[in-house]
Amino acid sequence: MRALRLLLVVALCGVATLVVVRAAGSPAGDGERTVVVTMRHSRFEPAAVRAEPGERVRFVLRNTDPIDHEFILGDDGVQRRHEQGREREHHGEVPGERSVAAGQEAVTTYAFPASLDGRALEFACHLPGHYAYGMRGKVTVQSAA
């Protein structure tokens, strides 16, 4: 009986997770889509995201690590500037750039220009050593066929 109850709890948790994931990927109804990106063990999950040209994406950034991270979205030039620069705090002044303190959540909304069709942008964390460790991901901008 105990085992059955445990099994039921596990099954319900699975359903709840599925519902959360589906809701996170669904349109917000105001022309924005929400994508949840989790920062775990100094990696981004998912590390690959697709966006429509011209689409506005609301990134919900969840840092589950006990250390600070950041989410910097942009082209190679943006990534290089942040990797070499001393800018360490991002509180929403620039779309696609957010600091996320340990155990916290932050949001940034980014509009992918239609001109990016067929190209990709990178998102990364440039706190010392994180980029080299592999804390990066990619947004491919492409129309659904």
Ligand SMILES: [Cu+2]
């Ligand atoms: Cu980081």
